[in-house]
Every structure is written in C-alpha cells, then in structure tokens.
Amino acid sequence: xxxxxxxxxxxxxxxxxxxxxxxxxxxxASSTYTLSWMGYDWxxxxxxxxxxxxxxxxxxxxLDSPQNSNVYTSFSLDISSLVVSGSNTLTLTHASWDCGTxxxxxxxxxxxxxxxxxxxxxxxxxxCTQSLTYNFNVATSGSGGGSNSGYTMSWMGYDWxxxxxxxxxxxxxxxSSLPSAASPQNSGxxxSFSLDISSQVVQGSNTLTFTHANWDCAxxxxxxxxxxxxxxxxxxxxxxxxxxxCTQSLTYHFDTASSGSSGGGGGGGGGSGSGxxxxxxxxxGVRLDEAVVGGGIHQPSSPTPSAVFAGESATNMELLLSKxxxxxxxxxxxxxxxxxxxxxxMSAYSATNLQxxxxxxxxxxxxxxxxxxxxxxxxxxxxxxCWLNFWSGVVGQFKSSYSKIIWEPEDEPKYGxxxxxxxxxxxxxxxxxxxxQQWINQARSLGDTHWIVVENICSFxxxxxxxxxxxxxxxxxxxxxxxxxxxxxxxxxRIFISLHTYMDYGSYSGSWNSATAESVAQQYYQAMIAGVxxxxxxxxxxxxGASPLCGSCAPDAVLTGNAGYTVVxxxxxxxxxxxxxSNTPQRINWVNWPAGSWTDTPNAGIYGAMQCNSSxxxxxxxxxxxxx
Numbered sequence: 135x136x137x138x139x140x141x142x143x144x145x146x147x148x149x150x151x152x153x154x155x156x157x158x159x160x161x162x163a164s165s166t167y168t169l170s171w172m173g174y175d176w177x178x179x180x181x182x183x184x185x186x187x188x189x190x191x192x193x194x195x196x197l198d199s200p201q202n203s204n205v206y207t208s209f210s211l212d213i214s215s216l217v218v219s220g221s222n223t224l225t226l227t228h229a230s231w232d233c234g235t236x237x238x239x240x241x242x243x244x245x246x247x248x249x250x251x252x253x254x255x256x257x258x259x260x261x262c263t264q265s266l267t268y269n270f271n272v273a274t275s276g277s278g279g280g281s282n283s284g285y286t287m288s289w290m291g292y293d294w295x296x297x298x299x300x301x302x303x304x305x306x307x308x309x310s311s312l313p314s315a316a317s318p319q320n321s322g323x324x325x326s327f328s329l330d331i332s333s334q335v336v337q338g339s340n341t342l343t344f345t346h347a348n349w350d351c352a353x354x355x356x357x358x359x360x361x362x363x364x365x366x367x368x369x370x371x372x373x374x375x376x377x378x379x380c381t382q383s384l385t386y387h388f389d390t391a392s393s394g395s396s397g398g399g400g401g402g403g404g405g406s407g408s409g410x411x412x413x414x415x416x417x418x419g420v421r422l423d424e425a426v427v428g429g430g431i432h433q434p435s436s437p438t439p440s441a442v443f444a445g446e447s448a449t450n451m452e453l454l455l456s457k458x459x460x461x462x463x464x465x466x467x468x469x470x471x472x473x474x475x476x477x478x479x480m481s482a483y484s485a486t487n488l489q490x491x492x493x494x495x496x497x498x499x500x501x502x503x504x505x506x507x508x509x510x511x512x513x514x515x516x517x518x519x520c521w522l523n524f525w526s527g528v529v530g531q532f533k534s535s536y537s538k539i540i541w542e543p544e545d546e547p548k549y550g551x552x553x554x555x556x557x558x559x560x561x562x563x564x565x566x567x568x569x570x571q572q573w574i575n576q577a578r579s580l581g582d583t584h585w586i587v588v589e590n591i592c593s594f595x596x597x598x599x600x601x602x603x604x605x606x607x608x609x610x611x612x613x614x615x616x617x618x619x620x621x622x623x624x625x626x627x628r629i630f631i632s633l634h635t636y637m638d639y640g641s642y643s644g645s646w647n648s649a650t651a652e653s654v655a656q657q658y659y660q661a662m663i664a665g666v667x668x669x670x671x672x673x674x675x676x677x678x679g680a681s682p683l684c685g686s687c688a689p690d691a692v693l694t695g696n697a698g699y700t701v702v703x704x705x706x707x708x709x710x711x712x713x714x715x716s717n718t719p720q721r722i723n724w725v726n727w728p729a730g731s732w733t734d735t736p737n738a739g740i741y742g743a744m745q746c747n748s749s750x751x752x753x754x755x756x757x758x759x760x761x762x
Contacts (some may be wrong), residue, residue, distance in 0.1 A: 165216050166284055167331040167405070168245045170210040171225070173239040173260075177202040180535040181232060182260065186216040186223045189626060190583040193534050196326055197496050201319040204235065208314055212330040213244075214284035224268040226260055229534055241317075244270070264392040278310050285335045285364050287342070288328040291447070295320040297305035299350060303343045304334040304757060324358070333363070337390055344384040351380035359499060362388055368762070370469050371499075376531065384452040410626070411672045413721060413762050414501055417458060417754065418467025418677060419697075419728020419742055422482035424450040425491035430481075430731030442497045443490075450731045450740045451491060453569055455498040457744065458729075462761025465501040467725050468546070472508030474520035479732065480507045483524075483562070485531060492536045501538040502655060503587065503676055503725065504528075509548035509594060512569035526576055533582040542676055543573045544592035546634060559596045559612065566591055567614035572627070578619040585628040587676055588614050590665070593634035601641035604633045605657035623670060630674035631665050633658065637706040639682035645698035646688065651706035659713040662722060674723040675714070680707045680743070680753045692750050695735030697728055697742040699753040708757060715760040726754060 169184075176182055177200055180193035192211055195202065213224075228237055236259045244252040252270060260266050271662045283640055294300055298311035310329055313320065331342075342362075346355055355378045362370040370388035378384050423429030430450045437447035441456070448456070455466060469480040481487075488504065495502035511521040525543060532539065549562035557567040570588050577586065591612040592604035599606035618627035635658045642650055662673045680699035682688040690701040701706075707726075714722040731740040737748035747754035 135259040166214045166332040171242040172240045174208040175235045183534040205319050212286040226266040236261045244681045284331045287362045289360040290324040290358050293353045296687040301345045307334045342386040361714045389607040414465040414723040416463040416465030417729035418725045418732035421467045421481040422470040422487045432731045464762045469505040473524045474517045503540045507545045538607035540585040548594040570614050587630045590633040605654045609661040627670040631671045632676045634677040639684045639688045648705045655710035676725045677727045679727040696733035697735035697738045
C-alpha cells in the first residue's frame with residue numbers, strides 16, 4: 135500500500151503540517167511511476183528544482199518560458215528510477231530569484247502503470263521562502279529501487295494549445311491526447327512535454343506516432359527536440375524539426391536491445407553500458423563572452439537571427455552549437471579567465487554571460503562544461519582560498535539552473551613554480567587531491583549534484599613521463615584521489631577524471647611519424663584506463679587536439695596557429711579518437727580543442743578547428759568518430 139502525506143516546509147523554520155485529504159492506492163517499488171502536476175507562473179529557466187530521496191530529478195522549466203507567466207502549466211516526470219521500497223521523500227524548491235509571485239502547485243498526482251496511486255486536492259504555495267515536501271511509502275513487495283525498464287519521452291511542441299489536439303500512440307497503443315486542457319499560453323510558441331512510455335515499450339523495434347486532430351488546421355503543430363531515454367542514457371534522439379498537421383502525421387522508429395532493459399537505440403541515440411555515466415563528445419575553446427552578441431574575437435560575416443534570444447542576432451556560441459548538433463555532438467566546453475591569478479585570454483567571468491551560455495546549451499540540449507581556465511590556484515594557500523570562495527558563489531547561484539552542467543574547477547593544474555606549497559609530482563598530486571576534495575565537499579554542502587571534473591597533474595606538464603606529458607603508464611598516478619559525498623559511482627557519485635591529450639613536437643620531434651603518433655595515442659589511452667581502475671571514476675577528457683603546440687615549427691604542418699595541425703598530429707588525434715570510441719563496456723568521453731572565435735589560424739573565423747569552409751579545412755571537419 136502506498137501512503138502519501140503532503141508536508142509544507144517553511145524555510146524560515148516554521149513547523150510543517152500534514153495533509154489528510156490525500157487519495158491513495160496500492161503500488162510497489164517495481165512499478166513505473168509518473169509524477170504530474172500543474173505549476174503556476176513556472177516561467178524562468180530552472181526556477182523550480184525537484185528532488186526525490188535526496189537525488190536530483192529536474193530543474194524546470196528547462197528554458198525561459200514567458201508564456202507560463204501567471205498561468206497554470208502542465209508538467210510530468212518519470213520518477214521510477216528513484217522510487218525505493220519503504221519511505222520516499224519528494225521535495226520542490228524555488229530559486230532565490232523571481233520572488234514576487236508564489237509559484238503554486240496544484241493537481242499533484244502520482245500514477246503507476248496500473249492506475250492512480252496519489253492525488254492531492256489542494257493548491258500548495260511554492261515560493262522563495264516556502265518549499266514543498268511530500269512523503270510517501272511504497273510496500274516492500276517486489277524489487278526495490280524502481281523499474282529497470284523505465285522509458286521517458288520528451289519533446290517540444292509548437293502551438294499545442296487545444297484540448298486533446300494531438301494524439302500519441304506507441305506500437306498501436308494509445309499513450310495520450312495532449313494538451314490535457316485548453317492551453318492558450320501555448321499558442322504560437324514551443325512548449326515542453328514529457329511522457330512515461332515504459333508500459334508500451336517492447337524489446338526490439340518500436341513505432342511511435344503523432345497525429346493531429348481534424349480541427350485547428352491553420353497552423354502546423356511542429357515537433358522538435360524529441361528524445362527517448364531510459365534510466366541510463368538517451369536511446370533515441372531526433373535532430374530535426376518535424377511538421378505535424380491535420381494532413382501530416384509523424385512516425386518515429388526506435389529499437390531497444392533484445393536482452394536487458396537499457397539497450398541502445400537504433401535511431402541515433404547511444405545506450406550506456408556503465409550505469410548512469412552519460413555519453414559525451416564535443417568541442418571546447420569557446421570563450422564565455424561568445425554567449426553575447428559581439429563577444430569573442432572574430433565575428434560572423436553576416437548576422438543570423440537568434441533562435442534562443444528573441445530579437446537578437448545569433449552569438450558565436452549559438453552558431454557553433456547549431457553546427458555541432460546535427461553532426462552528433464552533445465557537449466561544449468565554455469571557458470573564462472581565472473579570477474584569482476590574473477587574466478589570460480578566455481574573457482573575464484560574468485554571471486550574466488554564464489546564464490546566457492547555459493540557456494544556449496539548454497536550447498540545443500547540450501551538456502556544458504563550465505571551465506575556470508586557470509593553472510596554479512590550488513597550489514598556494516592564498517590563491518586556493520580565493521579559488522574556493524569564487525566557486526562558492528558560482529555554484530550557489532547556478533546549482534539549480536540546468537541539470538547538464540559539468541563543473542571544471544581548474545583547467546590544467548600547474549605545480550613546481552616559485553612559491554608553490556608542494557614540490558615534485560608525487561607530493562603535488564597528494565596536495566592537489568586535498569584541494570579538489572575541499573572543492574567537492576564545498577559544492578555538495580551547497581546542495582549541488584552536478585558532475586565535477588578532476589584533472590590529472592600531467593595535463594599541463596609533469597615529470598612522470600619522458601615527454602613531460604601524460605603519455606606513459608606512470609601518468610595514472612597523476613590523477614588526484616577524491617571521494618564524492620553523493621557516494622561511489624554506483625551509488626550516484628558524479629566525478630569525472632580528465633587527462634588532456636596532445637602530441638608536442640618539442641617532445642617527439644626526434645621520431646616525428648605516424649608510428650610514434652599511434653604509440654603516443656595508445657599510451658594516453660592506457661593511462662586513462664589505469665586511472666579509472668585507480669580512482670573508480672569514469673573519464674571525460676576535457677581537452678584533446680591536433681596542435682603540435684609550437685605554432686608552425688613542424689615540417690608537415692597543414693594549418694598553423696592555435697587551431698592548426700600537422701599530418702602526424704592529425705594521425706595522433708584520429709588514432710586516439712578511435713581508441714576512446716571503441717572502449718568497452720562504454721566509450722570514453724572526450725572534448726576536442728579548439729572551436730572558438732579567438733584562434734590565429736588562417737581563415738578559421740569563428741569556428742576554429744571546426745571551420746569547414748576554408749582551404750585546407752579545419753581538422754575537426756575531417757575527424758572520423760562515432761556519434762552519440
């Protein structure tokens with residue numbers, strides 16, 4: 135039997151009180167559970183955060199939604215993976231901004247595939263000073279921990295405004311008619327929708343259909359951003375905007391594996407074979423100011439209207455992501471100058487710019503690495519204190535803004551300088567481990583649950599390998615050892631380890647050939663594998679490239695400058711990409727460098743190594759890889 139009581143929690147410390155009017159029904163933890171509700175004035179990106187049993191569910195809405203201002207809007211989430219046998223606690227909290235209006239919740243309901251298990255008859259106030267807590271118990275019959283085959287479908291629908299205007303079916307079975315009520319606020323705009331489709335998903339081939347009613351035919355009710363995910367990964371994603379109208383229905387096909395419940399998709403998504411670790415491939419080298427019109431160094435030859443910010447031209451960052459998404463990439467690294475050790479070249483930190491960068495990433499459903507592009511901060515007490523204080527403000531402000539943020543506290547930790555608190559690689563790895571642990575503990579104490587990147591000490595340079603880089607087995611000991619208060623990886627911990635990967639002409643000029651390139655790539659790969667065994671955490675290589683790190687020094691240079699490459703270095707990065715993509719049981723994640731507007735490579739423009747309209751073209755345009 136599920137028993138659910140609603141509690142109102144006041145952040146000022148007032149006592150909570152139970153709601154005795156809740157309707158309930160039977161269920162168990164092996165069922166599929168969907169949470170649905172109506173939210174009033176849920177209009178700001180990430181304004182409301184939902185947690186279940188201390189684990190992050192969502193920050194909603196996913197994008198700024200001015201059409202939701204001062205009206206009720208429908209929301210739903212698949213919560214199956216976080217429901218446990220016994221006591222469960224659901225919380226809703228409001229961000230510390232936009233406090234003028236209470237973002238009320240009504241018609242809160244939890245359903246399993248067999249029927250309704252809870253419904254609240256009250257309208258519950260949610261505000262900057264008042265959160266909501268719902269406690270419910272699930273009988274211990276069946277297996278705990280939620281369904282192993284929970285599938286959620288999410289998408290954006292344009293002009294989905296009339297009651298039951300669109301009908302969705304899966305494998306010939308009715309799923310839903312949406313919207314469930316007349317929604318004039320959705321007229322002429324995109325609105326977010328999601329459904330738990332677990333009960334109708336079959337092993338093997340699945341067919342999903344959308345049909346439009348035979349009325350309100352003047353406007354095509356387009357669908358975009360369609361994706362289907364299970365508990366571990368996205369298994370299908372459509373990168374197109376698809377027309378749905380009175381005379382045109384939509385059909386999508388996707389496959390699930392014939393064994394197990396978390397199979398990869400046959401429609402463009404890659405299933406995860408390692409629990410909850412996302413599959414990530416993409417590009418970095420984007421300055422934080424490239425989220426602003428006119429930011430960066432080079433500018434587009436002609437303005438393009440922004441799809442993210444109405445009335446503006448598209449920024450360099452937006453133009454890059456619109457180029458990367460159709461190619462199968464899903465992550466971008468955005469960098470800013472270190473605030474505690476002086477300016478570099480990636481633009482100063484700005485909270486406004488970071489908010490815009492997050493909004494752009496959200497629009498394209500990209501993960502975003504937020505990179506403090508510094509080097510020495512952890513290695514002196516004064517700069518370490520500054521570093522931790524700076525990040526406390528950033529994490530505190532943006533912890534609830536977007537679920538696909540990845541924090542990179544330090545780009546490339548550099549030891550061995552005058553005044554460093556440690557000396558020698560081994561001692562400095564230990565010192566760096568403690569610094570990272572302080573950073574992680576601080577972030578978790580603030581309530582943050584995002585992934586965090588911990589960088590190998592050899593990413594800038596170290597004495598562990600003959601080449602001064604991380605291309606040797608000893609580099610595995612350069613990964614800092616840390617724990618996550620969220621738990622180990624299998625318990626929900628979210629730590630990535632990283633080792634930056636380049637082939638430096640200064641280190642390998644004596645045998646500058648393809649054989650050496652393959653050997654260096656293999657050595658980096660083996661160091662990563664050993665690092666996973668040593669630390670227990672998965673890899674996200676946040677910077678890999680084809681630059682020889684010496685401008686035009688190499689005899690086989692194809693393009694010079696920051697985004698340049700040589701015949702040998704391209705062979706290196708292609709070999710490494712093949713190794714990372716083919717790793718089992720799950721590919722190793724990577725982010726290439728650079729695709730920003732600041733490089734000095736001839737004709738690279740705003741895209742750096744992803745400039746495909748130059749001759750020769752950027753090396754990223756020739757790279758072969760397995761898309762997500």
